[in-house]
Every structure is written in structure tokens, then in C-alpha cells.
Amino acid sequence: MNFDFSADQKSLREQARKFLGEHASSARVRRILEGAAPYDAELWRGMGEMGWLGTAIPESYGGAGFGYLELCVLAEELGRSLAPTPFSSTIYLAGEALLLAGTDAQKKRWLPRITQGAAIGCFAMAEGPHVATPANLTARVESGHLTGTKMPVLDGDVADVAVVLAADGGAGRAGLFLVNLSGPGVTRTPVATVDPTRSHARIVFQRAPAEPLGGAGQGWALNERVLNRAAVLVAFEQLGGAQASLEMAREYALGRFAFGRQIGSFQAIKHKLADMYVAVELARSNAYYGAWALSTDAPELPVAAAAARVAACEAYYQAAKENIQIHGGMGFTWEFDCHLHYRRAKLTGLMLGSARRWKDLLVARLEAGAA
Amino acid sequence: MDFNDTREEAEFRQEARQWLGRHAEPKSGAFETWQSRYPGREGYDGLERARAFQARKAEAGFAALHWPAEWGGRALPPIYQVIYAQEETKFLVPRGYFEIGLGMCMPTLFAYGTESQKRRYAPSALRGDEVWCQLFSEPGAGSDLAGLRTRAQRDGDDWVINGQKIWTSGAHWADWAILVARSDPKAAKHKGLTFFFLSMKSPGIETRRIKQISGASHFNEVYFTDVRIPDGQRLGAVGAGWGVAITTLMNERLTSGDLRGPDFEEIFGLARSTVLEDGPAITNAAVRERLADLYVKTQGVRLTRFRTMTALSRGETPGPENSIGKLVNAPKAQEIASFAMDLLDMGGVVMDKDVAPLRAAFQESLLTSPGGRIAAGTDEILRNIIAERVLGLPQDVRVDRDLPFDELPTGTR
Numbered sequence: 001m002n003f004d005f006s007a008d009q010k011s012l013r014e015q016a017r018k019f020l021g022e023h024a025s026s027a028r029v030r031r032i033l034e035g036a037a038p039y040d041a042e043l044w045r046g047m048g049e050m051g052w053l054g055t056a057i058p059e060s061y062g063g064a065g066f067g068y069l070e071l072c073v074l075a076e077e078l079g080r081s082l083a084p085t086p087f088s089s090t091i092y093l094a095g096e097a098l099l100l101a102g103t104d105a106q107k108k109r110w111l112p113r114i115t116q117g118a119a120i121g122c123f124a125m126a127e128g129p130h131v132a133t134p135a136n137l138t139a140r141v142e143s144g145h146l147t148g149t150k151m152p153v154l155d156g157d158v159a160d161v162a163v164v165l166a167a168d169g170g171a172g173r174a175g176l177f178l179v180n181l182s183g184p185g186v187t188r189t190p191v192a193t194v195d196p197t198r199s200h201a202r203i204v205f206q207r208a209p210a211e212p213l214g215g216a217g218q219g220w221a222l223n224e225r226v227l228n229r230a231a232v233l234v235a236f237e238q239l240g241g242a243q244a245s246l247e248m249a250r251e252y253a254l255g256r257f258a259f260g261r262q263i264g265s266f267q268a269i270k271h272k273l274a275d276m277y278v279a280v281e282l283a284r285s286n287a288y289y290g291a292w293a294l295s296t297d298a299p300e301l302p303v304a305a306a307a308a309r310v311a312a313c314e315a316y317y318q319a320a321k322e323n324i325q326i327h328g329g330m331g332f333t334w335e336f337d338c339h340l341h342y343r344r345a346k347l348t349g350l351m352l353g354s355a356r357r358w359k360d361l362l363v364a365r366l367e368a369g370a371a
Numbered sequence: 372m373d374f375n376d377t378r379e380e381a382e383f384r385q386e387a388r389q390w391l392g393r394h395a396e397p398k399s400g401a402f403e404t405w406q407s408r409y410p411g412r413e414g415y416d417g418l419e420r421a422r423a424f425q426a427r428k429a430e431a432g433f434a435a436l437h438w439p440a441e442w443g444g445r446a447l448p449p450i451y452q453v454i455y456a457q458e459e460t461k462f463l464v465p466r467g468y469f470e471i472g473l474g475m476c477m478p479t480l481f482a483y484g485t486e487s488q489k490r491r492y493a494p495s496a497l498r499g500d501e502v503w504c505q506l507f508s509e510p511g512a513g514s515d516l517a518g519l520r521t522r523a524q525r526d527g528d529d530w531v532i533n534g535q536k537i538w539t540s541g542a543h544w545a546d547w548a549i550l551v552a553r554s555d556p557k558a559a560k561h562k563g564l565t566f567f568f569l570s571m572k573s574p575g576i577e578t579r580r581i582k583q584i585s586g587a588s589h590f591n592e593v594y595f596t597d598v599r600i601p602d603g604q605r606l607g608a609v610g611a612g613w614g615v616a617i618t619t620l621m622n623e624r625l626t627s628g629d630l631r632g633p634d635f636e637e638i639f640g641l642a643r644s645t646v647l648e649d650g651p652a653i654t655n656a657a658v659r660e661r662l663a664d665l666y667v668k669t670q671g672v673r674l675t676r677f678r679t680m681t682a683l684s685r686g687e688t689p690g691p692e693n694s695i696g697k698l699v700n701a702p703k704a705q706e707i708a709s710f711a712m713d714l715l716d717m718g719g720v721v722m723d724k725d726v727a728p729l730r731a732a733f734q735e736s737l738l739t740s741p742g743g744r745i746a747a748g749t750d751e752i753l754r755n756i757i758a759e760r761v762l763g764l765p766q767d768v769r770v771d772r773d774l775p776f777d778e779l780p781t782g783t784r
Binding site for chain 1: 372373374375376380450639643653656659660662663664666667668670671672673674675677678680681682684685692695698699751753754755757758759761762763764765766767768
């Protein structure tokens with residue numbers, strides 16, 4: 001049995017934690033929260049210099065060619081630190097879509113720039129406050145040109161390239177398309193969200209040139225494959241955030257006195273913290289399984305990814321929510337960091353579709369496996 | 372990252388599998404147990420067969436893999452016990468007879484007994500010739516074990532025991548027992564305890580079965596009336612019984628046997644085969660959401676166990692993550708039972724094995740699963756343990772710790 005990260009991967013974790021402790025401190029995160037900059041460009045450059053952007057990208061496209069286990073390790077640390085960078089959009093979504101379905105030319109055009117930090121990617125699926133399905137997509141591509149509105153698009157305001165889900169000619173058919181966002185027919189406006197440490201945009205496409213990504217008619221299935229891979233990686237970010245929230249709550253419960261005692265000595269608080277710990281460990285084990293499936297391209301990946309996402313969404317939200325509660329009134333202030341995780345928990349819980357939808361997917365995949 | 376054995380582990384697994392294949396019958400169904408195959412009279416007939424199996428298991432060196440070789444073990448690291456247990460669950464083997472003796476009583480004897488006591492008791496326990504039980508809990512001392520009141524009074528070279536124990540698994544067939552009793556009621560509650568072992572055939576011991584809400588009787592009450600124990604059978608110093616009891620409890624594992632109840636696989640199967648008012652249960656959104664939650668928990672615990680095994684396999688000390696297993700599984704078993712019966716609607720109440728799905732396993736589980744949330748650490752005690760030992764939070768307020776025991780308020784309800 002070898003179901004854990006290796007010693008090398010654990011030392012990468014330590015190295016990442018140290019780097020992010022210095023370069024993605026709470027003060028740095030708050031600069032993005034409170035300032036006009038959409039992301040921390042200096043941190044992003046630093047991450048590029050550390051080689052993180054090419055972690056799972058093959059060397060032939062300029063990457064470091066490590067692997068997905070290493071990427072999972074980094075994701076957990078990025079989630080723990082709340083690093084305000086376009087890493088998830090660029091690497092887990094746009095990068096994975098290119099790796100899965102891009103032509104050699106498309107990969108050569110974008111992946112080396114991504115690994116160098118010279119291009120930011122984004123993934124445009126949502127079309128407003130409802131679930132996007134192949135049947136209700138209004139963005140559409142006709143003869144190589146995309147028309148429609150995508151909102152919210154994580155990092156859409158700063159990205160150079162977008163992978164866009166759009167209707168593809170025939171009824172109910174969806175496809176993924178690659179759009180150069182500095183090309184014609186693209187209008188972007190920032191959109192405020194619950195988590196201002198990560199920027200979002202509304203993107204209006206008016207006959208913007210769009211290249212198909214992957215074969216015709218495979219769009220929705222390809223979209224699901226991209227989301228599965230991202231679900232595992234985002235689960236590690238959520239896990240890092242959940243662990244950080246649990247640790248914050250524990251620290252506070254040890255240091256805060258009420259009724260003449262540490263509040264962490266009362267069972268109402270102890271049991272709440274124990275429940276948070278249980279949720280985090282269940283999420284951790286499910287995430288590790290997702291990491292194994294992702295790194296070995298196992299047929300279990302669709303089930304493992306859905307389970308990892310469901311467990312991580314719930315653990316992070318629970319830990320972030322109860323962290324505020326354990327901090328009492330202080331947890332409700334802007335000054336304390338509790339709300340940063342609370343915001344990020346909800347953002348990561350929705351950015352690939354809600355846990356409600358992934359639970360349905362999980363059961364559908366179990367049914368398919370048992371049929 | 373993978374799920375493979377090392378070469379040595381794979382060889383051992385193969386050896387265990389081959390031996391079990393030769394000496395045990397494969398299970399015919401997930402819920403079959405030794406006791407259900409050999410019901411007998413309150414388990415006694417099963418015990419005779421169990422002893423025969425245990426003797427062969429001891430001879431083959433599988434009965435106590437981690438014990439030192441001089442006591443019949445192989446001195447193997449804990450991962451091998453896990454591997455053997457994984458293989459053994461596929462077979463119909465006796466459970467619930469020897470675990471307490473080998474898992475709790477013998478380690479205590481090894482730590483506190485004399486050489487001649489170890490020589491006298493360890494081999495017979497290993498072979499199953501003598502069965503042991505553990506006399507700890509009392510009607511007024513469950514989670515708060517140190518509140519026990521069974522008295523041990525010194526009388527010459529003997530101790531005289533009076534009082535009552537409860538929840539004693541296997542007391543009705545045990546030959547020997549370990550006992551913790553109060554030797555000094557004037558001392559503070561953790562300081563006035565002394566630890567012994569004794570013959571269950573001693574005069575003055577009376578054992579009564581407890582009928583559980585399921586109707587089954589796995590446990591006993593044990594009454595002591597002037598039961599005499601030679602001082603030579605004291606383990607640890609007079610007044611040091613709490614420390615000895617902690618040694619025993621550190622070795623505690625779930626000894627209730629493989630009474631596996633319906634789990635995710637069974638509720639998923641039921642949802643696929645049951646029709647609700649709006650079609651198959653599996654298509655109902657509320658049902659799907661609960662199934663997903665149960666799957667994530669089931670996988671989470673299973674995979675967490677793999678993480679613990681990984682640490683053992685690497686020769687590391689496992690992290691605290693395995694402490695979540697029972698706290699997740701026990702309430703989950705109860706939830707699955709109740710959820711399954713809800714799917715069956717009005718018909719869910721039926722316990723007739725010929726009518727109810729899975730021969731009424733869900734209904735049985737409704738009545739057995741509450742015990743899982745209480746035995747071997749209640750849900751609440753487990754949360755305290757996680758909070759204190761894993762997260763490092765302070766202990767609860769203890770108003771009784773430094774007072775003389777006989778001045779503490781009483782009341783058993």
C-alpha cells in the first residue's frame with residue numbers, strides 16, 4: 001500500500017508553503033481584496049520562476065514534466081494561502097483543455113507561453129445565474145465565429161486566451177472553442193463577485209474568431225473531461241483552505257477565554273472542531289484518490305473526481321463557516337481573515353458547478369459503472 | 372502513489388490466502404458470520420468449533436503476528452496484521468471469542484504480569500484453549516470508567532471483590548477475566564483503583580445475559596459476591612489500576628466481530644431496485660443526493676484506512692486520521708438502515724426475512740446500529756478524543772478529579 005505522497009512530493013510541499021508564506025501572506029492577499037489590481041502579478045511572476053506553471057505540462061511544450069501528484073501538492077498550498085493568482089483558470093482549466101484536445105499547433109502556440117507566465121488562460125462556461133447545459137447555451141459558433149455572452153468568467157478580465165463552451169451548429173450540440181482574447185469581437189467588463197481576491201469578467205463575443213478544440217460533436221463530453229481533471233485539482237485547493245480554516249479556528253479556541261476558561265475547553269466548541277476535522281480528513285482521502293486517478297489516467301477518474309469535489313466543497317464550506325462562528329464577533333469583522341476563506345469556499349464550491357450537481361453526476365457515474 | 376503490496380507483503384498475503392483457503396470456508400454472503408452458520412446454544416457450539424480453528428491458526432503462526440516469537444508470534448510489523456485481517460474477512464472464521472483475550476488481556480499481562488504468568492496464560496489464550504473477558508464497565512461507570520465502584524478489599528493474601536460489572540462480552544463462556552476495582556474509596560477517583568485477573572469459575576461470580584433492543588444477547592452483567600482473588604493475581608501496584616487499565620484500552624480494537632450490516636453497496640442496490648411514486652428510487656433527486664453523501668463518507672473512511680496502512684507499510688507511525696473511522700461509520704450504519712426503510716415506505720416496517728429485502732438486514736440494522744454509536748467509545752467521547760488528542764484542545768472541566776471518591780455525588784441515571 002502506497003497511498004500517500006512521496007518524500008520528494010512532501011518536500012515540494014514544504015518548499016511551496018515557505019514560498020507562499022513569504023509571497024502570498026494575508027497582507028498580500030488583502031492588497032488584491034482591497035485594491036484595484038485584479039491579481040498579484042508579482043506573485044504570479046514568482047510562481048512562474050519557481051517553475052510551477054509547467055508542473056504537469058510535458059517538456060516538449062516547455063513544461064517541467066513532473067506530473068499531477070506534484071500539481072496536487074502545489075494546489076493544496078495555493079488553497080491554504082488563498083494565493084490571488086489566475087493559476088486555476090490557466091493551469092487546471094485552459095491548460096488541461098489544451099492538453100486533452102488541442103492540436104499540436106494549438107499546444108505549441110499556447111502552452112510554452114503559459115509555462116513562462118506570458119499567457120493567462122480562462123474557461124468560459126457559465127451564462128448567468130443558472131446551470132449551463134448543452135440545451136440552454138446561447139453562445140454559439142457559426143462558421144468559425146463566436147457570438148454570445150459569458151458571465152462570470154474567472155480571470156476573464158486578465159486572460160489572453162479563453163476556452164469557451166458554446167453551441168455548435170446543430171440542436172443541443174455543444175463544443176469547446178479556443179478564442180484569442182486580444183483578437184477582434186471581444187468586449188470584457190469586470191464583474192463583482194463574493195470573492196474579490198479573484199477577478200471575474202463578463203465577456204461579450206461578437207463574431208470573434210474561434211478555433212474548435214477537439215473533434216466535432218465531442219464538445220460536451222470533452223467539457224466533462226476537463227471539469228473532472230479540474231475538479232481534482234480544485235479539490236486540493238479546497239482541502240488546503242479547509243485545513244487552514246480548521247487551524248485558524250483551533251488557534252483561536254486555544255487563545256480566547258470566556259467564562260474563565262479557554263473556549264476550546266467547552267464541548268460545544270471541541271465537538272464542532274472535531275466535526276470539522278472529520279470532514280477535512282474525509283475530503284483529504286477522497287482528494288488523494290482523485291489525485292491517484294488523475295495521475296494514472298485511471299478509468300476510475302470520473303467517479304473519483306466527483307467524489308473528491310463533493311467532499312471538498314462540503315468540507316471547505318463547513319470549515320470556513322464554522323471558523324467564523326468559533327471566532328464569534330471577531331470572525332464577522334473585515335479585519336480578521338475568516339471571511340477570506342468563507343468567500344473562497346463559496347467561490348471554489350461553485351466555479352466548476354455546485355456540489356448539488358456533482359452529487360447527481362456522481363450517482364449517474366456509479367449507476368453507469370454498476371450497470 | 373499506488374495500492375500495491377511490497378514484495379514481502381505480497382508474499383505474506385499469498386501465504387495467508389492459501390492457508391485460509393485450506394482451513395476455512397469462503398463466506399456465502401456479505402452478512403454471513405460464524406455465529407449465523409453455527410448458531411448453536413447461545414454461541415457455545417460455535418465456540419467449540421472456533422477453538423479448533425484457533426488452534427490451527429496458532430499453529431500456523433497467524434494468531435498473533437505481532438507477538439514476540441517466544442509467545443508464539445512472528446514479531447511482524449502491524450501492517451501484516453492488517454493484511455491478514457483483509458484476507459480473513461473473505462472467509463467464515465470465528466469472531467468475537469478470542470479478540471479480547473489476545474488483543475487486550477494478553478498485552479496487559481505482558482506489560483504487568485510475571486514471567487511464569489505469561490508462560491502459563493499466553494499459549495492457552497493463543498490456541499483458544501482458554502477464553503478471556505474484560506470486566507471494566509459498570510452501570511454507573513461507562514464513558515466515565517474511572518467512576519467505577521466495584522470494591523476490592525484486602526483480606527490476608529487475598530482480595531475480596533463485591534459489586535457489579537456490565538457490558539461484558541463473552542463473560543458467559545470466558546475462563547479468565549481482567550478486572551479493575553476500587554481498592555481505596557477515600558482516594559481521588561483515578562488513584563484508588565487496582566487491577567487484577569481472575570478465574571471466571573471463582574465462587575461468588577454470577578453472570579446474567581443482557582437482552583439488547585435487537586433481541587440478541589451479546590453482553591452480560593457480572594455480579595460479584597465475596598469473590599476471592601489471590602494477591603499474586605494483581606497486575607500493577609495497589610492504587611495504580613488506572614494506568615494499567617489505560618494500557619488495556621490502548622490495545623482496544625473493535626471486538627464485536629464482523630457483524631457487518633448493510634453499507635453503501637446495499638442501499639445503492641436497494642435504490643436501484645425499489646420503485647417510488649415517481650419512478651425508480653434511484654431517479655429521485657432527494658434519494659440521489661443522500662446516496663452521494665453516503666458514498667463520499669464510505670469511500671472517505673475506506674481510503675483513510677489505506678492512508679493508515681501506507682504509514683504502517685512505510686514503517687512510520689500512522690497519523691491520527693484513523694480516529695475518524697468509527698465516528699463516521701457507526702452513525703452512517705444507522706442512517707443507511709433508516710433511509711432504506713424510508714424507501715420501502717409503509718412496507719419498510721416488515722421484519723419477516725422471507726418478505727423484507729436482503730432478508731430484513733436493514734430492519735435488523737436499525738435495531739443493532741444504535742449500539743455501534745455507544746460501544747468502544749460513544750460518538751461524544753470520540754469527538755472529545757479527537758479534540759483533545761488530535762487537535763490538542765484542553766480537557767473538559769473536571770469537578771471530580773481531586774476530591775475523595777466517596778464524597779462525589781452519585782446517581783446512575
